[in-house]
Amino acid sequence: MSKISERFKEFLGSYIPTSSDTQDPKYPKIIDHMYANGIYSLEVNYDDIIDFDFQLATDLVNNPKRYLPEINLGLEEFCTEAHNYDGKRMEVFTVRFDNLVKCDRVDIKDIRAKHINKLIQLEGTIRFISEVKPEVREAIFECQRCREYITITQDGEILKEPIVCENPECARNGPFKLIEESSTFSDWQGVKIQEKLEKLRGGQLPRDIDCVMRGDLVEKAVAGSVVRIVGVIKIYQEKGKMGKKTTYSKIFEINNMKVLSKQPEELEADEEEEEEFLELASNPEICNMIRDSIAPAIFGALEVKEAVALMLFSGEQKILSDGTRLRGSSNILLVGNPGIAKSQVLKFVNNAAPRSIYTSGKGTSSAGLTAAVIKDELTGGFGLEAGALVIADEGIACIEENQKVLTLEGEVEIKNIKKGDLVINYNKDGTEGLHYVQKKIYKGKKEVIKVKTDNGKELIATPDHKVLTTKGWKELEKITGEELIFLKHREIWGKTKIVSKEGLGIRKVFDLSIDKEHNFIVNGLVVHNCIDEIDKMSKDDRSSVHEAMEQQSYHSSLELIINDKREKIGQYIDGLMEKNKDKIINGINCQILEMEEKPRIMSTDFNTISYSNITKVSRHSSPKEFIRITYSNGREITVTPEHPIYIYEKDGVATTEARRIQVGTLVPLVVKDDICKGEVTNVEKFPNETEKYVYDVTVEPYHTFIAEGVILHNTISIAKAGIIATLNARASILAAANPKRGRFDKHKPLVDQIELESTLLSRFDLIFIMTDDPNEVNDKKLANHIQKMWNNATDAINPPLDIDKLRKYIAYASKECKKVALSEEAQEKLNEYYVGLRKPSAEGEKPIPITARQLESLRRLVESRARMRLSTTANIADAERILDLYKFTMENVAKDTETGEIDIDMIMSGTPKSQRDRITVIMDIISSLDKKNNNEGAMLDEVYKDARAENISDSFTRKIIDELKQKGDVYEPRPDRLKLTLL
Structure with a gap:
C-alpha cells in the first residue's frame, strides 16, 4: 500500500475535529453506518483534510489523477479491515469531497487552462441530464488465438484494449474480443451544468459545461436542480475533417454532487x-x-x-x-x-x-x-x-422548534441542529440513509398542529408539512386515521396510524435542507424537508415555456420534394441519421440532427410561395395511433394525433390538433403555385402496428413546408425534444x-x-x-429631478x-x-x-x-x-x-379611437368591433354587386362607390380587399372584378 493510502487510512481512524465535544474520531461512526446500510461511498469535508494534513490536502487538489485512486484504496482497506466487506462486491469504494476552499471554487465562465486536471468546485443548475447507461469498469477480453482471458481496468471515456496477449506461449497482438457478460459494469450518467443565473448581469449569456457522474451519484438530481459539484476538468482533443485539431473540449468528471436549495441564502429573513x-x-x-x-x-x-x-x-x-x-x-x-x-x-x-x-x-x-x-x-x-x-x-412546511431530529449522535431538537450535522433519513428502497444538513432555515412563527400515533409518537408541525405514508408524501392535515405512516422505532422500520390531531396555535418553526432523499426523522416519523423535489411535479409542468414536449410528427410515408427530388420522409431522415451517427443529438424519446448542408423545400408565409432551407430533421418514438386526413385535392397525410394542422378560421389561418379536425374544415391548399381554400373530406384514426418512429423537419424562417399540395406545420425544436430542461414554472414576464x-x-x-x-x-x-x-x-419637475441626481447622485435618490x-x-x-x-x-x-x-x-x-x-x-x-x-x-x-x-x-x-368605446378585441384580436362591422359591410357590398352582375363579379369601382356611401374611406376599403384576398375570402375572376369564395 502506498504512503498516500496509508496516510488517508490514518486520517479515517484518528481525525477528531477541533470543534468536537468528544474525543471520538469522526469517521469510524460514519463508516459503521456505511457498513450497516451497504453503502460504498464516503463524503469527506475538505476542511477536515486541511486540518489533519495540509500537504495532503494541497497535493490532492493539484494532482487528483494520482491521489484520488490512492485515497479510494485507503478507504477500501480501512473498511475491509474494520468490517470485512465482501471482496466479490460489485461496487467501488469512493471518497467524495465537499466544501473546497475559496481559491478552488470556480465559476463556470471562469474555467481556464490552468484548471485542467485539477480538483475544483462549481455551482450551477442542471440544464440537461441523460439516461443512465452501463459503463464498463473492468473489461474482460478474450484472445482469439489462444482463448486467454485478459482483464483491463478502464479509467476514461475511451475503451482500452490489450496490446499483446498475456499468455507467454501466445504473446501475440490479437485479435481480442470483449466478453461483455464477464466484464464488470457501473452506472454512468451525463449532465450539462449551467452557471447560476443570478450571477449574470447586463445581458451576459450563461455558460455551461458537460459533466459525467458515476456510481451512486446517478439520478441523484433531476433537470432543474441547483447543485454544487466537486470534480476534475478533463480534456479531449477535437477532430476535424482534415485530422486532429489543436483545440480540446472539456468534460468535468464529478467526484461529488450536492443538491442545494434554490432560494439564495441572503434572502432568508432572521x-x-x-x-x-x-x-x-x-x-x-x-x-x-x-x-x-x-x-x-x-x-x-x-x-x-x-x-x-x-x-x-x-x-x-x-x-x-x-x-x-x-x-x-x-x-x-x-x-x-x-x-x-x-x-x-x-x-x-x-x-x-x-x-x-x-x-x-x-x-x-x-x-x-x-x-x-x-x-x-x-x-x-x-x-x-x-x-x-x-x-x-415550493416548500414552506416546517417543524416546531422543540421537535427532535434523529442524527448520528442521537435525537437533537431541530432548533439546535447545525449545518453539517449528519441526520438519518429513509431511502426509497426501504434502507436507512445518512446525509449532511445543508442548511437550517428559521421559518418564523406559524400555526401548528400536534398529531399523535397509535404507538404514542407525537409530531408538532405546520398543517401542510408532509410525512411519508404508504400512499406517498401527504400533508398532515390531509391524512386520515386509516392511512399508515412510516416510522422508525429503535432499529426497526414500521408503520403506524394517526389517532388524534390538535391545534396548538402559533409557535416558532424551523426546517432543514437535506440532499438526495429530502427527508429526515422527527420523533420517529419520516418527514419531508423544505425542498420540493422537481421529479414529484405533475406531468403538465414538464413543458417548455413556449411549447409542450409532445409527439407532433409525420408518418414515415409522407412524401416531400427535397432539392427537386421526391423523398419519403422516413427513408430520407433514417438515411441521414445513419450517415451522421456521431452528430445526432439524443433527446427524450427522440433524435435530432442539425443539417450542415441545408436542402431546399417549398415553403410559404401564406402570402407567397418560395424555397426555404431545412435546418434540422428529427425522429421520435411513435405513438399508439395515427390520424389520416384526406383533402379535397385528393391527397392525404398521416400524422400523430397532437400534430398541429393549418385551418381557416374567420380571422385567417390558425392551427388545431389533428385529432380535433372534422370533415368539412376549411384548409389552405396549394394549386399551381397559388394558395387557395380547400376542405377536409375524410378523417380516419387507426392503430400503429408497424412504425417505430415518426418524423419531422425544421424549415426556416416560416416553419411551414408544402407536401401533397398541403401546407404543413413543422414542430421540431430543441425545447420540444427535452434537450433543454425547461419547466413551465409560473414565470412572470416584464417586457418592453x-x-x-x-x-x-x-x-x-x-x-x-x-x-x-x-x-x-x-x-x-x-x-x-x-x-x-x-x-x-x-x-420642470423632471428637469429638477435630473439636475438633483447629477449634483448629488448618492443622496438624491432615497427610496423608502x-x-x-x-x-x-x-x-x-x-x-x-x-x-x-x-x-x-x-x-x-x-x-x-x-x-x-x-x-x-x-x-x-x-x-x-x-x-x-x-x-x-x-x-x-x-x-x-x-x-x-x-x-x-x-x-x-x-x-x-x-x-x-x-x-x-x-x-x-383598448379604446376604439373611432367610437370612444372600450373594446377588448383591440388587444385580443387587433380588430375592434367597429372595424369588423365595416368589413362585413364591404363583403356584403361585394356579394350584392356580384349578384347584380349575373355572378360575374363585383366591379371594383362600384365597390368603392358603395363603400363611400356607407362612410367607409377608399384607403380602408383597399386595405380590407387586400387582406381578404390574402386570406382567400375574395378572389378576382378577372381584372377589376371581385367575388367571394364559396364557403
Missing part, C-alpha cells in the same frame, strides 16, 4: 428582520412605499411602478380538481417611445429579483423585444424564450417594446404599432403606453426601501403569504365590475369591454396587492385600487 417587516406591513402606506422604491431614479410613471411592484409579489398558481392549472404570475408589457426609460425599469427589476435575466435587442427576438423574465423569490423560476431554464421550488415607426401614435391600434401578435399580446395582464408628451409643469431590503421583503412575503384568499366584499367588487361592463354588450351592439381572461388577471393582481401588505386576505381596498389601475391601462390600450 427574527429581527421578520419583526421589521411586520412593522412595515402595518403601515397603511406600505403599498405606496413599495411602489416608490421601484426604479427610484426614474421620475413619475407611478402607475407603471405600481404594476411592476404587483408583478414582483405575483399570486400563486391554482390547480383545479381536474388538473387544470390557472396562472398565478402576472405579465406586464411597456410600450413607448425610445428614451422613455422602459429599459431602466427592466434593469431595476433584474436587480430587485435575484433569479432573473435581462436581455435586450437581438438577445430576445428579432421583434426587438427586451424582456426581464422573473420568478417568485421563493420558487426561483424564470423563463426567457424557448429553452431558458425554469426552476421551481418600441413602436415599429419610432414613436407611438395614439390614434392607431396598439397591435398595428408593435411586432407582437395579438395572441401573445393578450397574455399580458397590464399594458402601459409610455409617451413623452410636452407638459410645462411636469417637464433600499433594494436589498426590498428583495428580502419580497422573499418574505412570498414565503409567508403564499396562499391569499379574497374577502367576500373584494370578490363582489370584481364581480360587479365584470358584469356591469359586459351588460351593455349583451343588450345591444356595443363592443365587449372585458372577458373572463381579464377577470382572472384582476384576481391575480388583487392577490398580489394583499401580499404586499403581508396579508393572506385581500380586502375591498385592494380590489378598488386594482380596478383603478386596470381602468387606467384600458383607457390607453
